[in-house]
């Protein structure tokens with residue numbers, strides 16, 4: 001531990017030998033907050049400061065969940081937390097060439113890159129920037145000082161409950177992240193791409209935050225990539241709040257591709273005003289443990305949300321999708337489709353909750369979760385949950401769990417197609433309806449390639465893909481057995 | 486001999502369905518296999534193409550000089566065996582084009598050839614589509630998905646035309662077809678027919694054999710070929726049914 005302002009990393013070691021007392025991560029984090037709260041809250045408005053305190057107290061009181069918690073029954077969060085971590089109090093420095101790290105060359109897909117290293121905003125354009133279209137983006141650190149009223153009116157207003165320990169912890173301890181503001185009527189011509197890289201020689205526990213505001217009639221498509229480029233364990237706890245104004249259009253593509261030793265807890269809250277249109281597509285390619293808490297609140301009449309996801313897991317990976325769609329206003333529609341392919345001992349959870357408020361008449365809500373288990377050792381736990389208080393609504397839900405269609409396998413093979421290619425064709429066909437919902441052509445074909453590569457077990461060797469932006473000394477080993485496909 | 490089946494025994498779930506069947510097919514020949522429902526015609530086709538669950542407990546299947554009983558279905562296909570399915574399978578999400586390109590390239594790889602150039606492939610698709618009078622729309626769709634019964638059968642013949650097998654087994658490709666479609670299927674077969682390849686046509690009706698004239702007609706009954714004749718046997722079966730054959734067979738047994 002160092003007192004200097006640069007690159008402070010506080011070790012959170014649970015296996016401290018010097019003390020006889022076993023220290024848990026919870027009390028280590030609490031102690032760290034108490035000791036460094038001033039630095040952590042630097043630049044906060046008074047309202048943000050009290051928000052921090054409120055969430056800190058809630059975290060302190062309840063702590064981390066364990067498997068006895070109803071919402072964490074099927075996800076082993078304890079193992080993910082039971083590690084020695086380093087928790088940074090100031091921005092990371094990397095020995096690698098940062099520009100090189102985040103360089104992205106995607107054919108036919110022009111995006112504007114916002115880079116985040118170990119949770120800290122990093123950009124050539126400085127901490128706050130207005131692009132050609134008039135979209136303002138920058139670090140949360142800088143934005144809260146530049147736009148205090150905006151932060152007071154929005155920040156923490158969607159992620160407001162104190163029931164979620166990880167939101168509590170994040171709100172209490174987070175120091176940086178990405179801020180995006182799309183002014184009224186502004187249509188972003190290029191996709192913004194947040195690339196979050198984890199690169200540290202020690203295990204790192206990251207808190208990271210996004211505040212995204214789309215004013216009335218604006219338009220933004222955002223790609224959000226979570227990626228790790230080494231083998232170290234990381235645990236990323238991210239909170240994203242998105243305010244989608246009247247008649248605004250928002251697309252969010254989340255690409256999750258971390259190493260097997262890492263965990264990602266993604267809390268995304270989206271609120272929609274009247275006539276707005278939102279599409280989220282959560283594409284989970286690789287990670288030891290992922291928890292996606294996605295909440296979409298349809299707060300104004302005529303709003304529509306497509307909430308989509310695709311997860312392709314193998315080995316002992318685990319993905320847990322907790323999706324909440326809140327129909328708070330009449331005449332709104334939502335379409336939820338999550339598809340997954342699980343190999344080996346991979347496990348997944350899908351929990352789809354649809355809430356229809358008393359006066360939310362003419363609601364149309366559709367939910368579907370489809371799974372293919374390639375091995376008997378893979379497991380999926382899927383649960384729909386509908387809570388409907390209006391009477392004039394159309395709601396449907398469905399879940400399927402199956403294997404690859406053996407009739408189709410034989411049909412393909414009887415035409416000379418090898419078993420591995422037949423499997424690929426069928427798996428790809430299964431994934432296609434989620435991929436086809438990607439609106440940006442260049443991105444779609446790129447993701448299409450990535451899915452094919454992932455299904456072949458080749459994704460990690462991709463050189464210039466949207467995730468792996470060419471580091472000179474590559475260390476991508478994801479240990480996927482090629483012979484299996 | 487192109488195909489030589491010797492004393493074949495096939496079980497499904499431990500139940501013997503094919504019970505010592507012999508069949509020899511030379512290049513340039515057309516064989517028709519007829520017989521009552523449930524006597525093992527499709528089972529024979531499945532055993533020749535290597536379908537899982539059809540256990541060969543005894544006997545041999547020689548094709549182009551190799552006993553293929555332990556070969557994977559895709560290898561048999563690449564060696565030149567094709568089955569037109571009695572019930573073609575719908576595969577949502579796999580486009581006909583992608584499917585056919587993958588199949589053609591698999592065959593080419595097996596033959597040590599590079600993948601087919603895109604232009605050549607499209608030309609080939611066009612040509613074969615015309616042969617079986619398939620509208621281009623079908624090939625933009627997923628394999629057999631939402632195809633009518635007749636369209637599915639036409640699609641089987643289209644695939645056969647694309648893959649140019651040395652042995653094509655047509656399992657009731659004629660059932661459910663209207664007379665025009667029947668002629669299209671027959672035209673497809675007759676155009677492909679050469680001195681190099683052979684056809685095994687499984688059918689219940691004489692009418693397809695009016696258009697594709699068989700060199701031999703076999704009657705399959707109770708897992709064995711119990712009678713073999715020329716094309717006139719089909720006419721005889723059409724007129725008299727199977728009772729007399731059954732009686733004859735049971736009497737001999």
Ligand SMILES: Nc1ncnc2c1ncn2[C@@H]1O[C@H](COP(=O)(O)OP(=O)(O)OP(=O)(O)O)[C@@H](O)[C@H]1O
Pocket residue numbers: 497498502520521522523524525526527528529571
């Ligand atoms: N998958 C299976 N499991 C159990 N029995 C089967 C299976 N497939 C076929 N059989 C049985 O094997 C026997 C032969 O069936 P097969 O389909 O080969 O008959 P077929 O001669 O083609 O009849 P059809 O003229 O009706 O098409 C039948 O008794 C059938 O019930």
Ligand SMILES: [Mg+2]
Pocket residue numbers: 526527528571656
């Ligand atoms: Mg049959």
